Amino acid sequence: MASSRAESPRASVWLSRKAVPKRKGDGDGGLDLERIVAATVRLLDAEGLAKFSMRRLAAELGVTAMSVYWYVDTKDDLLEIVLDGINGSMVVPDVSREDEDWRDQLRLLALEYRKMLSSHTWVTQLLGRYLNIGPRSMAYTNACLAVIRRSGVEEARITGALSAVFQFVYGFCTAEGLFKERCNAAGLSEDEYFKQLMAEVAEREDYEESFKDAAELAESQSREEQREGDFAYALETVIAGIEAMRDR
Amino acid sequence: MASSRAESPRASVWLSRKAVPKRKGDGDGGLDLERIVAATVRLLDAEGLAKFSMRRLAAELGVTAMSVYWYVDTKDDLLEIVLDGINGSMVVPDVSREDEDWRDQLRLLALEYRKMLSSHTWVTQLLGRYLNIGPRSMAYTNACLAVIRRSGVEEARITGALSAVFQFVYGFCTAEGLFKERCNAAGLSEDEYFKQLMAEVAEREDYEESFKDAAELAESQSREEQREGDFAYALETVIAGIEAMRDR
């Protein structure tokens, strides 16, 4: 839902938005949609989504709380625009080159997605709130479509196959980002925090052997190692699955 | 982050929580953690996470805003408890039966997860905010571990394989829930809303052929059909991938 107050909120900025910003940047010290978006990203990176507010943003821009509203209708609209902007930061391989292996290009796209999601942990939270259909994110989507088509998966199965890859990456990065945020909040390293969590779980009455084995294996390596290993293995799993289903 | 105000927030309720609630329900009309959790679920189902507030909850319980705080330290703690409670609503297959096909049981677990996530759309949002390590969700996790072990995937790869399945389901249901919420907010059916979205995208300068094909295919069926088809295909893709990786 867009604003919790609005009677009938717009379902997405992109459904009514003019292509051009309200005002073009003219280089002087004034406000600008571009400047607003940049400041928003900076704040979200530094302080997280929970602490972000329109008032905080205005302060960062050295301006009164309501100035931003001349460029943007609501906070939700701003965040939707920011979401699309950050999607545009992904580097997309040249999908027109038919000599490239589709699997390699799919891996590249997945890794690029992961890089974006884990260097801006708030993006996963925005993806759970706003439709990701802005112009810049569509460029990425188009590249994904072009690559998966070269796999030989039949047209009707393409969206299913893509969702196996990218919904997985999204879910994985959500969990990753959340865990890192918790470690920061607790002021502990990832490994310290994990150990504490495991100790707490181990004390429970219904603690099970099946969990113990996994926990011990996990503690024999660093969180970072485990995460990278899991991600790489899972990604290969999905790609192998796409091939297997295609050949069925 | 737990509360945006607290200096050093607890990283998770479960790290310090007593096993028993502050007060046991005694059947009379008084407040109760159980009653509070039930009312919270009811409100979240009916009005969504964005509209949920401690004051709204108190009103629903016919009580003053601050009464709830006797049972629960913060709003975040309450939501983390609610998250675990709803996880406990999943039915878990009997994983001790070695004669059952692990693939069937894994499918059951994935479908159960999906059922929970798509009948309570706010759960995906909570999963992006709180660690899901309460006692009731651990029962589900243990079942998943037991089932995947029977696949023959080597122990070190088990967490990776599981994350391919369940992070996918999580991501998929997040997108599904978000889309449904948008349709409701716009007061349109899923198919009407989708059509409107596609029309808007088609007008863009950078509209690409690769997207057109997928969009046309999508419009030839209902959202519901497409979604079920995609989910089923993607789930089979991941399971096929687990087998392929195991046999490599």
Add this chain to the structure above:
DNA sequence: ACCTGAACACCGTTCAAGT
């Protein structure tokens, strides 16, 4: 032991007014 009321420090957003 449980619940209340008033208060504090915040929100997003509207609206009339300034330049």
Add this chain to the structure above:
DNA sequence: ACCTGAACACCGTTCAAGT
């Protein structure tokens, strides 16, 4: 065309007080 100030209707939470 752009920005401000005051105001409205909310938040989560603390704290002293009631029963």
